[in-house]
Amino acid sequence: MLEQILTTKRKEVTTLTLPSTWSEVKRASLSAALRKPKRSIGLIAEVKKASPSKGLIRPDFHPVDIAKAYEQAGADAISVLTDVKYFQGHRQYLTDVKQAVQLPVLRKDFIIDRIQIEESVRIGADAILLIGEALPPKTLYELYKEAYEKGLECLVEVHKRETLENILAIFTPEIIGVNNRDLCTFVTSLETTKEVVPFVPADSIIVSESGIGNASDLTTVQTYGAKAVLVGESLMRKEDVGAAVHELFQEVDGIVRSS
Numbered sequence: 461m462l463e464q465i466l467t468t469k470r471k472e473v474t475t476l477t478l479p480s481t482w483s484e485v486k487r488a489s490l491s492a493a494l495r496k497p498k499r500s501i502g503l504i505a506e507v508k509k510a511s512p513s514k515g516l517i518r519p520d521f522h523p524v525d526i527a528k529a530y531e532q533a534g535a536d537a538i539s540v541l542t543d544v545k546y547f548q549g550h551r552q553y554l555t556d557v558k559q560a561v562q563l564p565v566l567r568k569d570f571i572i573d574r575i576q577i578e579e580s581v582r583i584g585a586d587a588i589l590l591i592g593e594a595l596p597p598k599t600l601y602e603l604y605k606e607a608y609e610k611g612l613e614c615l616v617e618v619h620k621r622e623t624l625e626n627i628l629a630i631f632t633p634e635i636i637g638v639n640n641r642d643l644c645t646f647v648t649s650l651e652t653t654k655e656v657v658p659f660v661p662a663d664s665i666i667v668s669e670s671g672i673g674n675a676s677d678l679t680t681v682q683t684y685g686a687k688a689v690l691v692g693e694s695l696m697r698k699e700d701v702g703a704a705v706h707e708l709f710q711e712v713d714g715i716v717r718s719s
C-alpha cells in the first residue's frame with residue numbers, strides 16, 4: 461500500500477500549486493508541548509475522516525469542531541490528515557484547524573519533496589510527518605533540515621528498528637514516532653513500540669502511534685517507554701470526541717481519577 465500512495469504523491473507534486481503566504485501565522489512548538497504534557501503521557505489527537513485500512517471512519521466530519529473539542533479536552537497537539545486520495549483529508553482542513561486552536565498542529569501526509577515543505581509552511585502547519593519507510597535516510601535528513609530552517613518541526617516516524625538505525629547513523633531526530641501499524645500490510649501491534657523504544661536515543665521524544673484503542677492500550681505503551689501517543693481512529697469513532705479523550709485517560713467529568 462505504501463508504494464501505491466508514494467506513486468500517487470510523486471505524481472501530485474509535479475502539479476502542486478502553492479497557496480499564497482499566510483504571514484500572520486504564529487507557530488506553536490510540538491516538541492515543547494510534548495516535553496510538558498498536560499497528563500502523565502502526551503496526546504496528539506488526530507483529525508481523520510477515513511483511511512485506506514479502515515475506509516470511512518467518520519461520515520459526519522467537521523474538522524474544526526473536532527479540533528476544538530480535542531483542545532478543550534486537554535490534548536497536547538492536533539494532527540490533521542491532508543492527503544486527499546487515501547485519507548479524504550484536505551490542506552484547507554489544516555488551515556481551518558490552525559486558525560481555530562492554540563495547540564501545535566501536525567500535518568499528516570506523505571512528504572517526499574521540498575515543495576511540500578513550503579506548502580506546509582504556507583497552510584499554517586507547525587510540524588510535519590516524515591516517514592522513515594518512505595524515504596532514503598539521506599533524503600529524509602535533507603527534508604528534516606529544510607523543515608527546521610523554515611520554522612517547522614518534524615515527527616520522524618519509523619515502523620522497523622532497522623529503519624531507525626539507518627536514520628540514527630545520519631542524525632538524531634528530536635521527535636521520533638514508532639508506528640505500530642505496518643504501512644505496507646496494515647498489520648498493527650503495540651509490541652512494535654516495545655521492540656523499537658530501546659533503540660531510541662534518550663534525548664528524543666518517543667511517540668507511540670496507531671492502534672491505541674483504550675486506556676489499557678495507553679498504559680501498555682506507557683510502560684514500554686512512550687512519552688506521548690498519537691491517536692486517531694478510536695477517538696474519531698466516538699460521537700463526542702472530547703468525552704472520548706477523557707475516557708482514554710479514565711477521567712470522570714474531566715478530572716483524573718485518583719485511584
Ligand SMILES: O=P(O)(O)OC[C@@H](O)[C@@H](O)c1c[nH]c2ccccc12
Nearest residue numbers: 639669670671672690691692693694
Ligand atoms: O487511527 P490510529 O490507529 O489511532 O492511528 C493514528 C495515526 O498513528 C495514523 O493515522 C498514522 C500513523 N502514521 C501515519 C502515516 C500516514 C498516515 C496515517 C498515519
